[in-house]
Amino acid sequence: MNNTKRAIELYKAVSAEKKEGPIMPSDKTNPGKAARLMLLLEPDQAAGVLEQLKPEEAEELTRQIANIRRVEAVDARVLLDEFSEYIGEIKARRVNGGVEAARDILSRAFSEEKAEQILNKAVPETRPQPFAFLNDLTSHQLISLMRDEPPDTIALVMAYVTPFLSSRLLKSLPPRERTKVILRMGHTGKILREDVISTEDSLKNKLRITGVDDSEAIDGKAVLADILRCMDPDEEQHLLSELEKADSSLAEQIKMQLYTMELVIEMRDRDLQTLLHNFADRDIAILLKGQPDTVKNKLLGSLSDRRRTLVEDEYELLGAVLKKDAETMVNLFLTKLREGEEEGTFIVFPDKYLS
Template identity: 30%
Template sequence: MAALKDIEKPAVTAAGLKGIQKAAALLVAIGEQRAGEIFKYLGESEVEALSLELAKAQKIPTEVCRDVITEAVESVLAEDYLAEGGVDYARSVLMRSLGEDRAEEIIGRLAATIERRPFEFLRRTPAEQIVVFLRNESPQTIALVVSNLHTTLAAQVLSDIDPEIQADVALRIALMAETRPEVVSHVESVMRSRLSAVGSQEYAAAGGVKSLADILNSSDRTTERNVLDELAKADGELAEEIRLLLFTFEDVVKLDDRSIQMVLKEVDQKDLAIALRGVSDDVAGKIFGNMSERGAELLKEEIQFQPPQRKRVVEEAQGRIVGVVRRLEEAGAIVISRGGGSGEDALV
C-alpha cells in the first residue's frame, strides 16, 4: 500500500488513495481543531490507524485536499438523500445536481453501506402495516425493528403501537446496545417473508438513548408524554437523560416569536450571554430579533467583552435555558413544533 506521503506526487489523485489514506488526507485538509473533534467519535483502533497514517503524511497538494473534501461532502449529501427516500430518490436528486455519471459513481461507492443496513426493505412500508406485523411480537423484537427504522418512520410506528407497551418498547430502545447478527437476520427474515420482499441485510448497531430521543423528537406530544412518564417510573435518571436530548438550545429557532419572548423573560441574562457564545447566526438572530434594540445591544456588548468560556460552562448555561423552555411547555405556556401527530398541540 502506498504511503500517504506519496500523494505529493502530481500523478497521484484523491481517487487513487486507499480508504485510510483518504481519511487521513481529509483530516489534514480540515485542520487540527476539526480533526481533533472527529477523533472523539472514533474507536481506539481507528485513532491509532489514522495517527500512523497522519505521521507519514507530508504536504498534501491543494487539488487533492479539494477533491477529498468534495467527495466527503457528496457522500454526506447522498446519505441524507438515502435517508429521505431510498436509493432511487438519492440517485434522482444527485443526477439533477451532479449529472448521471457522477451520481452513479457516488451511489456505487455507498452501495455496500446501503446493503448493510438492517430493515432497509421496510423504508417504504406504511407505519400502520409495520405495526400490524409487529402486533404479536415481544417488546424486545419491536424495539429492535423500530430502532433500525429511519427516524420519521420509527416515530410513526412508536406512536401507533399499543400504549400499554409503548413505554416498555421505548425503554428497550434506550437500553439497547448490540444485537447478535443471527438474531437480526432472523427477525429480518420473518418481516421480509410477511412483506413478500427479498434482499440480504447484515447486522448494524442501533438503539440507545440518542436513538430514542430522535424518535420522540419526531413523535407527537401525547406519545412523548406517555413514554417519558412511564420511563420515569422505571428509571428516573434515564428518563431525565432522554428529556434533556429532546430539545436542544439550537432548537430555539423552532419557537415562534411570542414563545421566545416568554422564554427571555424567564431566563437569567448572564446565562443567555454565555449560552450564545459560538452559536449559529440563525440562533443568535432569533434571540436578538425578539429583544428591544437597546437590550440586544447590551447583550452583544456583554458577549463581546466577557472572557473566553469553557465549552462545559456554555453547555450548562444552554441547558438551564432549555430547562426553562421545557418548563414553560409543560405548563402549556408555549408550544414546541413537532413532526407527526394529529396536531392536538397546535394553536387554534
C-alpha cells in the same frame, strides 16, 4: 402546460443559477437547491425531471438528494415563493431527503436495475441497511406485520426503520407492551449480527423480500429521541411519563437528548430574534444564568446592540438567582422553541446543505 414540463423548466431555471456555496466542482449550476426543490415536488414529477437529464446530471442530482437530511418548512416556503411561476401551488412543508428519497424518485423514473446502478454510482458508499425493506411499507402494513412480535423484535425493528414509521408503530401498541419496547430501546447498545440476521430472515419470510445481514451499532437513546421528535407533543409527553414511572434515570437521559439549550448554537440569528421577541429583557437575563459561554454568546449575539446592552445590565443587576427560577425560564424558552419549529416559524435542526 402539464406538471412534468413545469418541473423540467423549474430544474433548468435553478440549474442555470450561479451556485450559492461549494456544492459541486462546476460554478455554473446549483444542484443543491435543485435537489431541495425536487424533494418538494410530487415524486412522479421529480421522476419526470430525472428522465430528461443527461446521465452525469442525473447522478449529481441523485447525490445531492441523498446527502440532504431534510428540507425545513420555512426554507421550503422561501424556495417555492422564488420559483412559483414554474410550479404553481405546492404546500410548504418539511420533507425528508436521504438515500431512500433518492431511490424512490429513481425507481419511478427508471427500471429497478437502472435505478440501483445510478444510485450506486452517485453514492458509492450506499449499501442497504438491515430491515431497509420495511421502509417501503405503509404504517398500517408495518403495524400488521409486527402485531404478534415480541417487544425485543419490535425494539430492534424500530431502531432501523424511519422515525415516522417507528412513531406510528409505537403509538399502536398497548400501554404495557409499549413501555416494554421503550425500555428495551433505551437500553439497546450493540446488536449481535446473528440476532439481526435471525430477526430479519423471519420478517423476510413473511414479506418475501430480500434484506441484508450486516450488524450495526445502535444508540438506542438517540434513536428513541428522534422518534419522539416525530410524535405530537402530547403523545411524546405521555410516553415520557410512562417511561419515567418504569425507569426514571433512562427517562431523564432521553429528555436530555430532545430539545436542549445547545440547539440555539446552530440557529440563525433572525430566528432567535423572533423567538426572543416576546421575552422581557429580565427574562432573557434569567435565561442566561447558568448557561455555557457558547449559549450566552449566541443568545446575546442575536440581539440588537441596544437590547443586548439592556439585557447585560439586567444580568448584572440580578446577581445570583434561584435555580428553580432559571429552570422555569429555560423550560418556557424550550417550549416556545419547539412550538416555533413545528409551526415552521424558524429552523431548529438546520440541514448542512441549506443556505
